[in-house]
Amino acid sequence: MLNAIGDSGQAVDWWFAFKLPRNARSPSGSSATPPSTGFEYVYFDDRSTTLTRSGSPISAPGGALYDTLHQIYPLTGAADGAPGFVVYNDERSDGKSDNGELGHTKGVLAFDPATDSGFWLLHSTPRFPTPSGCDFPQNEKDYAQTYLCITLKDFATVQQIAAQMIDQQEPQVFASRLSAGVPADSPLARLTQPLSPADPAPPATLEFTSRGGQAFRCIAKNRHWNSDYWNDLVGPALGVNLDVETWRRGKLAGTEDSDLAHSVLDTLYINLEPLGVDYEWHYTQDHAKWACSQTPNWVVVADINRDTSQEKRGGGGIAFQHPACGRASRRWTRSSHPRKPRRRRLRTRFEALDNCTRTPRCHSGTGAFRVACIWRRRSCWRPHHPFGSMRMVAPAVVPVLVFMGRRWSSGVPRRVARGWICRLRGGRAGPGRCLRRRAPSSGCPSSAVAVDARAGGCPRSRDRLHHALRGSGGAPRAMPRGACRRD
Numbered sequence: 001m002l003n004a005i006g007d008s009g010q011a012v013d014w015w016f017a018f019k020l021p022r023n024a025r026s027p028s029g030s031s032a033t034p035p036s037t038g039f040e041y042v043y044f045d046d047r048s049t050t051l052t053r054s055g056s057p058i059s060a061p062g063g064a065l066y067d068t069l070h071q072i073y074p075l076t077g078a079a080d081g082a083p084g085f086v087v088y089n090d091e092r093s094d095g096k097s098d099n100g101e102l103g104h105t106k107g108v109l110a111f112d113p114a115t116d117s118g119f120w121l122l123h124s125t126p127r128f129p130t131p132s133g134c135d136f137p138q139n140e141k142d143y144a145q146t147y148l149c150i151t152l153k154d155f156a157t158v159q160q161i162a163a164q165m166i167d168q169q170e171p172q173v174f175a176s177r178l179s180a181g182v183p184a185d186s187p188l189a190r191l192t193q194p195l196s197p198a199d200p201a202p203p204a205t206l207e208f209t210s211r212g213g214q215a216f217r218c219i220a221k222n223r224h225w226n227s228d229y230w231n232d233l234v235g236p237a238l239g240v241n242l243d244v245e246t247w248r249r250g251k252l253a254g255t256e257d258s259d260l261a262h263s264v265l266d267t268l269y270i271n272l273e274p275l276g277v278d279y280e281w282h283y284t285q286d287h288a289k290w291a292c293s294q295t296p297n298w299v300v301v302a303d304i305n306r307d308t309s310q311e312k313r314g315g316g317g318i319a320f321q322h323p324a325c326g327r328a329s330r331r332w333t334r335s336s337h338p339r340k341p342r343r344r345r346l347r348t349r350f351e352a353l354d355n356c357t358r359t360p361r362c363h364s365g366t367g368a369f370r371v372a373c374i375w376r377r378r379s380c381w382r383p384h385h386p387f388g389s390m391r392m393v394a395p396a397v398v399p400v401l402v403f404m405g406r407r408w409s410s411g412v413p414r415r416v417a418r419g420w421i422c423r424l425r426g427g428r429a430g431p432g433r434c435l436r437r438r439a440p441s442s443g444c445p446s447s448a449v450a451v452d453a454r455a456g457g458c459p460r461s462r463d464r465l466h467h468a469l470r471g472s473g474g475a476p477r478a479m480p481r482g483a484c485r486r487d
Helices: 064-069 155-169 187-191 229-238 308-312 323-332 414-424
Strands: 014-019 041-045 084-089 106-112 117-123 145-151 173-177 204-209 215-221 242-245 264-271 280-282 290-293 298-302 315-321 333-337 346-353 369-377 400-405 435-438 448-451
Touching: 014 064, 041 323, 064 117, 064 145, 084 187, 106 155, 117 155, 145 298, 155 187, 155 204, 155 215, 155 315, 215 229, 229 242, 229 264, 229 290, 229 298, 229 315, 290 323, 298 323
Parallel strands: 242 264
Antiparallel strands: 014 041, 014 145, 084 106, 084 173, 106 117, 117 145, 204 215, 215 315, 242 290, 264 280, 264 333, 290 298, 298 315, 346 369, 346 448, 369 400, 435 448
């Protein structure tokens, strides 16, 4: 009889495992906790009260994952009374490439009609398991992964899951075996054959129970639905707000559910310290796919990401309510934030230089004036840069517009020049910021002042060019050659 085998080596109704990424560290920076190797995991089953760290590596004998899958190994050869199975993964371990038209889904569905039993393992690990054994890919130790294994009630439940997979998840099967007693026209038999992309169909929810009576919901969609799995399907189906952790690298979906009543937030950190496991990691080290609600105690373990590219792929997840597991999952979620980040604004910097012996065309009786408009991204500004308020540290060439005139008062009206500069900056003329004075450079008697776009308001300024363009008499001053303004 097939069962989910727990960490104790005994049959359990269901179990959940969360593998740590490599180099996860203590939140407090304690040297007593060495960095993780990428094979540690925390474990929970139907008999647990909280998540605990397992004493064995994720795929070693004696662990829940190894002992459960060992019931169907080897994955090659004829049935000969052995249990049947369907092993699927969108990143196959047999070396064949991913079919982008089929599902983004990973798992093992095992069954034995003779004993009316089976189990379903849903996980997030690419290229796992291998046909030769329960070998964990070495290159997958860098990221956290999730595993949920359920002892199914009977063989009929296995057939229902297989039928949903054909219409919704569209798994990429790379290893299978049909045991005796499986009809040739059954959904399981069809699932072992090469699948063509399914016809358009609305998402479906399959409700089933484990052998021990725990209720589960398999919420799935196919590639034709073309909407976000978490926002538009799981959140409204459960009617709750969700904290979600998935692989996030592409274009991201919003936070509001399609029912306009709930939201989905992305987890930033996983912190196991409240559960007695002294490890924490950032979401960029996480390939797991799970979600939890604040109330009631919903937990969702899935195989599809929260990413707009996944809208065109089939996939699904298993949702269930369990008070202890729900409380534990809420405690390890350190923080969340809305998925749509604030758009960065382009800022502008201005530099105004007085008459200087180094400035070309400095003639007696004229005030040669230069304004340089330097466009910078905020991320390039460095407050500690030695060049003072300008902080010119852009990684690439930036557009610089230089205005030069012999006499601003007669050539270009001050308000016109100010309007030009403000439009370049993307704003409008108004109460300005303080013009900070820089110390004169060696060899040059002039002073230089600069408009700092982030500086606080100056009580003496009326506009952004107040100090640069206004003299004590309210008009631009004509300075003799080599003269230097010191006000």
